[in-house]
Structure formats: structure tokens, C-alpha cells
Amino acid sequence: VLAGINFFPTVSPAEKPAVQFFDECLELSVLADRLGYHSVKIVEHYFYPYGGYSPDPVTFLAAVATRTERVRLVTGANVPAFNHPIKLAGQLAMLDNICHGRLDVGFARAFLPGEFEAFEISMDSSRARHQEGIAAILRLWQEEEVVWDGTFHRFGPVTMLPRVYQQPTPPVFIAATSTPESFVWAGSQGFNLMFIPFTSTNEKVAELLALYRGARLAAGYAPGSERIQMGIHCFVDDDGDRARREAAEYYSDYVEKMVHTWEAYMTARPEQYAGYADMIAGMRKKSLATLEENAQVYVGTPGQVREQVAATFEVFGAVEPSMQINFAAMPFADARRTMELFAAEVMPAFPEPSAA
Amino acid sequence: VLAGINFFPTVSPAEKPAVQFFDECLELSVLADRLGYHSVKIVEHYFYPYGGYSPDPVTFLAAVATRTERVRLVTGANVPAFNHPIKLAGQLAMLDNICHGRLDVGFARAFLPGEFEAFEISMDSSRARHQEGIAAILRLWQEEEVVWDGTFHRFGPVTMLPRVYQQPTPPVFIAATSTPESFVWAGSQGFNLMFIPFTSTNEKVAELLALYRGARLAAGYAPGSERIQMGIHCFVDDDGDRARREAAEYYSDYVEKMVHTWEAYMTARPEQYAGYADMIAGMRKKSLATLEENAQVYVGTPGQVREQVAATFEVFGAVEPSMQINFAAMPFADARRTMELFAAEVMPAFPEPSAA
Numbered sequence: 068v069l070a071g072i073n074f075f076p077t078v079s080p081a082e083k084p085a086v087q088f089f090d091e092c093l094e095l096s097v098l099a100d101r102l103g104y105h106s107v108k109i110v111e112h113y114f115y116p117y118g119g120y121s122p123d124p125v126t127f128l129a130a131v132a133t134r135t136e137r138v139r140l141v142t143g144a145n146v147p148a149f150n151h152p153i154k155l156a157g158q159l160a161m162l163d164n165i166c167h168g169r170l171d172v173g174f175a176r177a178f179l180p181g182e183f184e185a186f187e188i189s190m191d192s193s194r195a196r197h198q199e200g201i202a203a204i205l206r207l208w209q210e211e212e213v214v215w216d217g218t219f220h221r222f223g224p225v226t227m228l229p230r231v232y233q234q235p236t237p238p239v240f241i242a243a244t245s246t247p248e249s250f251v252w253a254g255s256q257g258f259n260l261m262f263i264p265f266t267s268t269n270e271k272v273a274e275l276l277a278l279y280r281g282a283r284l285a286a287g288y289a290p291g292s293e294r295i296q297m298g299i300h301c302f303v304d305d306d307g308d309r310a311r312r313e314a315a316e317y318y319s320d321y322v323e324k325m326v327h328t329w330e331a332y333m334t335a336r337p338e339q340y341a342g343y344a345d346m347i348a349g350m351r352k353k354s355l356a357t358l359e360e361n362a363q364v365y366v367g368t369p370g371q372v373r374e375q376v377a378a379t380f381e382v383f384g385a386v387e388p389s390m391q392i393n394f395a396a397m398p399f400a401d402a403r404r405t406m407e408l409f410a411a412e413v414m415p416a417f418p419e420p421s422a423a
Numbered sequence: 424v425l426a427g428i429n430f431f432p433t434v435s436p437a438e439k440p441a442v443q444f445f446d447e448c449l450e451l452s453v454l455a456d457r458l459g460y461h462s463v464k465i466v467e468h469y470f471y472p473y474g475g476y477s478p479d480p481v482t483f484l485a486a487v488a489t490r491t492e493r494v495r496l497v498t499g500a501n502v503p504a505f506n507h508p509i510k511l512a513g514q515l516a517m518l519d520n521i522c523h524g525r526l527d528v529g530f531a532r533a534f535l536p537g538e539f540e541a542f543e544i545s546m547d548s549s550r551a552r553h554q555e556g557i558a559a560i561l562r563l564w565q566e567e568e569v570v571w572d573g574t575f576h577r578f579g580p581v582t583m584l585p586r587v588y589q590q591p592t593p594p595v596f597i598a599a600t601s602t603p604e605s606f607v608w609a610g611s612q613g614f615n616l617m618f619i620p621f622t623s624t625n626e627k628v629a630e631l632l633a634l635y636r637g638a639r640l641a642a643g644y645a646p647g648s649e650r651i652q653m654g655i656h657c658f659v660d661d662d663g664d665r666a667r668r669e670a671a672e673y674y675s676d677y678v679e680k681m682v683h684t685w686e687a688y689m690t691a692r693p694e695q696y697a698g699y700a701d702m703i704a705g706m707r708k709k710s711l712a713t714l715e716e717n718a719q720v721y722v723g724t725p726g727q728v729r730e731q732v733a734a735t736f737e738v739f740g741a742v743e744p745s746m747q748i749n750f751a752a753m754p755f756a757d758a759r760r761t762m763e764l765f766a767a768e769v770m771p772a773f774p775e776p777s778a779a
């Protein structure tokens with residue numbers, strides 16, 4: 068199984084200072100590299116104890132790059148709407164060279180009104196900015212003397228340096244949550260996908276994945292050539308009751324922070340994000356136990372988690388679990404234990420098909 | 424002597440691929456950490472084999488952070504005019520935590536017309552953007568619930584995460600080259616300074632440094648509390664003739680790339696940058712031998728370089744040499760030899776005064 072580790076910081080300075088949080092994440096990344104995990108991922112968010120410790124995913128991943136040898140480094144995700152394409156293309160190209168081609172790039176449209184407000188970007192323009200930014204970055208990576216004449220940016224001719232290490236470009240993923248249009252667009256462009264099941268129902272998610280896979284096929288991309296990363300919380304312990312008890316505590320704090328951050332913004336409710344109000348209402352109703360009933364979390368003993376992993380593959384098809392193993396102010400020892408047990412007792416049950 | 428290493432990439436992909444350049448710089452940074460150098464610095468530039476390998480200094484320094492234990496990490500420099508203050512404040516704060524408070528932050532106004540054009544920023548606004556960006560970043564680091572109502576940015580109330588590790592802020596340096604107003608402003612704000620002597624005459628530079636120190640004193644900052652980093656090329660070899668021959672070759676290529684980059688833009692010559700045309704004309708006339716006559720380079724045997732270091736202290740006062748030791752497509756072995764000889768045979772001649 069191509070399981071990865073997904074750092075989505077949900078701590079405040081009072082709970083865990085940033086210096087400690089990043090020290091722990093770096094140690095867990097080194098462990099991921101050693102234990103055979105496929106990837107390490109971190110998010111881009113601002114201001115709140117919901118992702119806010121990581122306003123720049125590349126900065127953290129560059130720090131991981133020189134402590135690791137084989138694990139892939141995943142931006143999950145960069146937000147083109149908040150970053151100039153020249154800056155983001157260059158920064159990612161530096162990282163792609165520094166890590167010798169281990170970079171996977173995720174792009175997200177962003178959804179928190181307060182972030183758009185701070186950057187003085189209209190939420191109504193988010194989809195257009197997202198798509199223009201990605202297109203501009205792909206051209207800056209692949210072509211020289213690029214002239215860009217878009218709606219939001221005009222530049223050129225310029226030749227971006229450094230050139231990317233992976234040719235023609237690093238793998239590109241689109242982070243999509245609940246908007247069907249986003250899944251169709253990602254598929255039609257032949258991009259890879261990042262999704263999270265736990266903010267929705269499996270039926271809804273399966274429909275969205277079918278839209279994505281269908282659009283990708285319709286655009287002529289080979290079936291099975293897509294990579295799909297699934298964000299999922301994971302807590303493993305030899306004592307399954309302890310795993311559930313502890314995970315429930317941190318998961319409940321995680322949801323509280325997520326809902327609080329969203330609500331802080333809920334005076335504005337732009338049309339393009341209509342689905343988000345429903346999603347928040349849905350999240351409030353879901354406990355960890357609800358997630359477990361619906362194959363939307365990995366929690367329990369290694370044996371139980373093996374069954375849960377198999378269940379997600381049954382529901383969602385061939386996906387790469389991208390596991391949040393240190394959510395909320397969880398102690399380092401718990402996150403490390405999850406990683407060790409998953410690597411030792413879950414991964415071997417899902418061997419990768421050997422290369423053709 | 425608080426000598427640092429200064430990576431200013433002046434190579435093209437055909438001469439040295441970025442993957443090799445960064446591998447070498449990382450190895451040299453580890454060496455700097457081990458040999459007692461005070462700092463490692465890298466620049467922000469775009470598009471050309473004149474700095475263009477480093478569009479984002481923080482990305483490289485984050486990679487250095489986790490391979491080193493004590494050396495300081497210096498952005499030399501970030502350009503607030505090209506980066507949103509929220510993004511830059513957050514990115515630098517992440518690095519300050521990841522490196523446990525070893526970050527020194529340099530800010531520059533930028534001067535290449537083609538960079539301003541690509542970012543669709545008017546050069547006439549560069550000083551105002553520079554100053555507003557720095558002020559906004561300092562407030563985001565020091566205060567919570569910041570409301571910013573400036574000429575170029577309006578946001579808030581927002582609380583930036585993560586909080587900076589160094590309190591109240593990481594040390595701030597202003598990069599200034601030839602505009603007296605820049606030196607006066609940096610001093611009046613109590614900032615530290617980065618300057619380069621080799622684009623000017625020592626008389627001119629001494630005047631500018633006097634303006635800086637005078638403005639700093641007049642604003643009430645204690646004499647001697649400033650830190651001044653001096654960019655300077657350095658090539659040391661036990662064979663002094665070889666040092667001069669090789670350094671002259673790479674220095675001449677370095678100047679050619681600098682002049683070529685500036686000339687590529689010389690259709691536009693905005694008023695605020697009037698001094699730059701003179702500077703370029705001056706650079707064309709200067710060979711490495713001219714620099715050596717004027718105490719504007721460190722080149723030769725360790726014994727000769729000891730005298731040159733003493734000469735720069737005599738001319739410029741207490742400064743921190745920030746040494747370019749791998750300019751142009753210089754082989755790694757030459758850069759490493761310079762660092763080893765300087766550490767072993769030059770540094771010990773200039774012991775740091777013990778703390779009071």
C-alpha cells in the first residue's frame with residue numbers, strides 16, 4: 068500500500084509551540100522515510116489552529132528533504148489563488164531539485180473566506196484564479212521564454228529558473244472536496260487527485276470519484292494511470308479500546324477547531340461554496356464512532372486497521388491513504404506508535420503489485 | 424571574525440544543473456556549520472544566471488536548517504515588493520521555528536526592471552512597497568489581531584501563525600547598494616545593514632556607511648549595536664598565483680552575467696534607480712586586480728587574505744564578511760578549499776572579543 072503521512076497542524080501556540088510541533092513532524096518524517104511510507108504531506112493554511120502553523124508547505128518539505136532519502140514530499144496543497152505563479156513555480160522547482168525529484172505537487176482552490184479577505188482576493192474568482200495559476204505554472208516549468216496573457220497575470224517572455232528536476236513536470240494533484248465541477252475538471256486535465264472522505268458520505272464521495280475517473284477516461288487518459296490520495300485519520304494501538312478513546316478525544320478537538328474556523332467566517336457565504344455549509348453541519352454530527360462505522364477512519368488494533376484499510380479500498384477503489392497521525396495536540400509518542408504499528412503489521416498485508 | 428558564506432548563484436543550467444548546484448551548496452553549508460562560520464546566506468532573484476537559481480531563499484535555508492546545528496541562516500535578501508507580507512511573515516516564522524531561532528532576515532528593494540515587469544509592479548513604487556512590506560511583517564510578528572490599512576495591502580484583524588521563535592523578532596537587515604536614502608532609512612529604523620563594496624569606490628561606500636551609522640545614532644540606537652554584513656568574493660589557495668588566476672576567471676564570468684542581466688533591462692531606466700547605470704559602467708571597468716588594489720576582494724594565500732581582511736576592517740569598520748566562495752561555475756573542490764583554508768588560517772587571526 069502506498070501509505071503516506073499527512074501533517075495537518077491543528078494546534079494552537081498555547082497547546083504546542085510551533086518549534087515543538089515542527090521538531091516532532093521532522094522526527095516523524097525521518098521515521099516515515101525509514102519505515103517504508105510512501106510520502107510526507109503538509110497543507111497551506113493561515114491564522115487559525117486549523118492548518119495555520121503551515122502557511123508555506125514548501126518551507127517544511129525543504130526541511131524534510133535533507134533529512135530523508137526516499138520518501139516523496141507532497142504539498143497538500145498549495146493555493147495558486149494566494150501565490151504568484153512565478154513565485155510558486157520557482158519555489159517548487161527549487162524543492163524538486165533539492166530533493167532529487169521526490170516532489171508531488173498538490174493544488175487547492177482554498178475555501179476559508181477569511182483567507183481570501185486577508186489576501187484581498189474575491190472568492191468568486193477562486194476557480195478562475197486556481198485554474199489560471201496552475202496552467203501558468205505548468206507552462207513556466209515546461210517552456211522557455213513564456214509569455215502569459217491571462218485574466219489575473221500578464222508577464223513574459225521569461226524563462227523560469229531553476230528548471231524542474233522531474234521531466235516534464237513533477238506529478239500534479241488537485242485537492243477537491245465536494246464540488247462536482249472540481250472533480251470533473253481535475254479528471255479532464257489528466258491530473259491526479261486528493262480527496263477526504265470524512266466530510267461527506269461514502270455514496271457522495273463514490274459519485275465524485277466516478278465523475279473524476281470518467282472525465283479522465285473521456286479525455287483519453289489510460290485507466291489506472293491516475294493516483295488518488297485519500298486523507299484519513301489514523302490511530303493504532305495494541306489496545307484497541309485505548310486507541311478509540313484517545314483518538315476520539317483528539318478527533319473531537321480537531322473537528323471543534325475546524326468548525327470554529329469555518330464559523331468565524333460564516334457571515335460571508337459566497338454562492339460558489341454553497342456545499343460547505345452542509346459539510347460543516349454534517350461534520351458536527353459525526354463522532355469518531357460514526358467515521359468507524361463508515362470506513363472513514365483507521366482506528367484500533369493493527370488487525371482491526373487491516374480490515375478498515377481493506378474496506379476503504381473496497382469503497383473507493385485503488386487509493387493512497389494519506390494518514391493524519393498527529394491531529395490536535397496529540398503527544399508525539401502516540402503518533403510514533405501509530406506509525407510503527409501500521410508499518411510493521413498493516414502495510415505487509417497490502418503488498419504493492421510488482422512493476423510490470 | 425563573524426565570517427559567513429554567501430551563495431549568490433551565477434550559473435546557467437548548461438554550466439551546472441540546479442540539482443548539482445544545490446547539492447554543492449548544502450555540502451558547503453554543512454562544512455560552514457562544522458568549521459565555525461557564522462552564517463549561510465542566499466539571495467532572491469529570478470530568470471537569469473544572475474541569482475535566478477534562487478527565487479525563494481527560505482526554501483534553500485529550510486533545507487540547510489535540518490542539516491546544521493549552529494550556523495545562522497540569512498535571507499540575503501527577501502523582496503517585500505514581490506511577496507505578500509502575510510505570506511512572507513508566515514514563511515519566515517516557519518523557518519525561524521524549524522531552525523530554533525537561527526534566522527537573520529534581510530530585506531531588499533530589488534532593482535532589476537524585468538523582475539518588476541514580470542510581477543506587474545511599478546519600479547516607481549518600489550521604495551514605498553519595500554517600506555510598507557517590512558512594517559507590515561514586523562507587526563504581524565509582534566502583535567496579534569493586526570489590522571493593516573496601507574497603500575498596497577489592507578487586511579485584518581488577523582493573528583499570524585506560527586509565532587516567531589526569536590522574540591520580539593528575528594534580527595532584520597536592510598540590503599542597500601548605492602542610494603543614500605536607503606542607508607539613512609535603514610539607520611533611522613535601527614535595522615542592521617547588508618552592503619557590497621565592489622560595485623562602488625571605498626570613498627563612496629564609507630560615506631554611505633557613515634550616513635547609516637549617523638542616522639542610527641541620531642535615532643537613539645546604541646553605537647556598536649548594529650550588525651553590518653559585507654558581501655565580498657573570496658578565493659584562497661596555498662598557491663597565491665593559482666588563486667588569482669582561477670578567481671579572475673570566475674569573477675570575470677560573474678561580472679559578465681551581472682552586466683548582461685542588467686543590460687537586458689536597460690531600455691527602462693526609472694528615475695529612482697539613476698545610480699545603477701553608473702554602477703554598471705563602473706563594474707565593467709573593474710577586474711579582479713582592481714578589486715584587490717582596493718581591498719574589495721579576498722584572494723590569494725591565507726597570509727595575503729589575512730592582510731586583506733584587516734584592510735577591510737580598517738576601511739569599513741566592524742563588519743561581518745559575507746563571502747561568495749562559489750561564484751560562477753566554480754568547481755566544488757575550489758570552494759571547499761577556500762572555506763577550509765580561511766577557517767584554519769584566517770579566522771584564528773581575528774578572534775571575537777569575548778562577551779562583556
Ligand SMILES: [Ca+2]
Nearest residue numbers: 135136166167
Ligand atoms: Ca540524497
Ligand SMILES: [Ca+2]
Nearest residue numbers: 222223224540
Ligand atoms: Ca515583459
Ligand SMILES: [Ca+2]
Nearest residue numbers: 312313316317
Ligand atoms: Ca489523552
Ligand SMILES: [Ca+2]
Nearest residue numbers: 491492522523
Ligand atoms: Ca537542532
Ligand SMILES: [Ca+2]
Nearest residue numbers: 184578579580
Ligand atoms: Ca477583515
Ligand SMILES: [Ca+2]
Nearest residue numbers: 668669672673
Ligand atoms: Ca578553471
